[in-house]
Amino acid sequence: MSWYDEVEYIRKQAKLNNEFFANSLPMIASENVLSPLCREMLITDFHGRYAEGSPGKRYYEGCKFFDNVEIKAMELAKKLFNCSYADVRPTAGTTANIGILKALIKPGETATVLDLANGAHISFGKWGGAGVRGINLISYPFNDEMMNIDVDGAVKLIKKVKPKLALNGRSVFLFPSPIKELAEAAHEVGAYLIYDAAHVLGLIGGKQFQDPLREGADVMNGSTHKTLPGPQGGMVLSDHKGDTDEDKSFLRKLNFGIFPGVTSSYHLHHVAAKAIAYAEHLEFGKAYAKQTINNAQHFAQALHERGFKVFGEKLGFTKSHQILVEIGPGKGKEASKTLEGAGIVTNMNTIPGDTDPFRPSGLRLGTPELTRLGMKESEMEAVADFYQRALIKKEKPEKIKADVKEFRKDFQELHYCFKEGFRGYDYHKLI
Numbered sequence: 001m002s003w004y005d006e007v008e009y010i011r012k013q014a015k016l017n018n019e020f021f022a023n024s025l026p027m028i029a030s031e032n033v034l035s036p037l038c039r040e041m042l043i044t045d046f047h048g049r050y051a052e053g054s055p056g057k058r059y060y061e062g063c064k065f066f067d068n069v070e071i072k073a074m075e076l077a078k079k080l081f082n083c084s085y086a087d088v089r090p091t092a093g094t095t096a097n098i099g100i101l102k103a104l105i106k107p108g109e110t111a112t113v114l115d116l117a118n119g120a121h122i123s124f125g126k127w128g129g130a131g132v133r134g135i136n137l138i139s140y141p142f143n144d145e146m147m148n149i150d151v152d153g154a155v156k157l158i159k160k161v162k163p164k165l166a167l168n169g170r171s172v173f174l175f176p177s178p179i180k181e182l183a184e185a186a187h188e189v190g191a192y193l194i195y196d197a198a199h200v201l202g203l204i205g206g207k208q209f210q211d212p213l214r215e216g217a218d219v220m221n222g223s224t225h226k227t228l229p230g231p232q233g234g235m236v237l238s239d240h241k242g243d244t245d246e247d248k249s250f251l252r253k254l255n256f257g258i259f260p261g262v263t264s265s266y267h268l269h270h271v272a273a274k275a276i277a278y279a280e281h282l283e284f285g286k287a288y289a290k291q292t293i294n295n296a297q298h299f300a301q302a303l304h305e306r307g308f309k310v311f312g313e314k315l316g317f318t319k320s321h322q323i324l325v326e327i328g329p330g331k332g333k334e335a336s337k338t339l340e341g342a343g344i345v346t347n348m349n350t351i352p353g354d355t356d357p358f359r360p361s362g363l364r365l366g367t368p369e370l371t372r373l374g375m376k377e378s379e380m381e382a383v384a385d386f387y388q389r390a391l392i393k394k395e396k397p398e399k400i401k402a403d404v405k406e407f408r409k410d411f412q413e414l415h416y417c418f419k420e421g422f423r424g425y426d427y428h429k430l431i
């Protein structure tokens with residue numbers, strides 16, 4: 001066997017993976033697919049180059065064209081999110097979170113957070129970035145029925161413990177957070193309110209979710225590859241204008257937290273693809289975000305009608321791209337495995353009351369990718385039928401998988417992005 005065989009093996013796995021996803025229903029709430037124009041940027045010469053610093057102030061030469069790209073990316077990001085400060089360098093949502101913690105809070109100081117069991121992300125937990133930074137974490141009370149932070153309890157908590165940062169980061173994010181109230185309390189005690197929009201950035205950019213920077217958040221950050229369908233990466237935004245010395249210092253610290261705090265080379269090809277994703281979102285984001293949420297609401301209702309216990313019933317199940325379903329004590333993994341066998345890709349998830357993160361009792365489902373593939377409300381009914389057949393009627397997964405493959409045949413084209421042929425665009429000409 002030669003090393004070439006190993007290369008062939010890897011290429012084959014990639015091909016099989018492509019085929020698997022092209023024939024399945026991808027419903028992981030944090031995933032999405034890249035447009036052809038974004039994808040093109042990933043194989044340009046920007047890949048692998050170094051550009052430490054910021055445009056015009058580089059440690060390395062050769063950045064002339066990349067500087068233009070980064071300046072444009074920041075400009076488009078500010079336009080998309082209607083704000084005055086944008087940092088497009090973080091290489092992931094987690095990197096953005098840790099950079100912000102590095103900038104704005106010191107080891108031993110206190111931050112208020114959501115509990116992991118109630119849908120927080122690990123990067124604001126003791127086993128993740130917040131733990132690495134040595135921060136003292138105090139959890140907000142949570143209202144299970146409303147699937148949200150208990151606003152009165154959280155306000156009282158912030159006023160009592162006087163944190164340095166009031167954090168809002170949610171991986172289970174069905175309904176908008178009470179940012180106005182939390183920000184008022186935080187500002188009263190001299191704390192900053194940080195809104196980790198990893199999951200909902202594309203919905204916010206599409207103007208179909210809450211607008212945290214208008215509601216009082218000092219910083220909004222997130223991943224650029226979830227509901228915002230760009231390349232894998234992160235970003236940091238703020239509407240602080242730097243018009244006082246204190247505010248200038250705040251923005252300087254934020255900037256310094258990302259570089260040199262948590263980046264060196266920051267994957268320049270991804271920055272170029274982010275710029276394209278922002279432009280595409282300015283053009284298509286509103287329609288895409290609206291349809292994504294409509295699909296999620298319709299799908300949740302369809303599951304409910306087919307006998308599933310879906311969270312948030314009293315509030316219309318969801319106002320985002322996500323749906324949270326209770327499967328049974330410790331049964332989330334079994335359900336997600338059954339669905340995978342049926343060609344439906346999901347993930348197990350903790351639900352309120354779960355204590356063991358390795359034996360969750362629910363599934364978190366998302367509609368962003370199905371929406372990008374062109375599915376609408378009527379398709380959500382068909383998808384709910386597949387779930388019912390797999391998990392309630394317990395039909396053989398292989399039979400459902402064949403039907404899913406047939407169903408997917410009509411949904412192979414990507415929507416809400418500039419298409420091949422747009423203004424004579426030819427994928428092969430640039431490279």
Ligand SMILES: Cc1ncc(COP(=O)(O)O)c(C=O)c1O
Binds near residue numbers: 094234
């Ligand atoms: C709330 C939240 N923050 C941060 C992240 C981390 O994002 P990334 O995977 O881009 O590092 C996630 C990931 O799902 C998340 O849900």
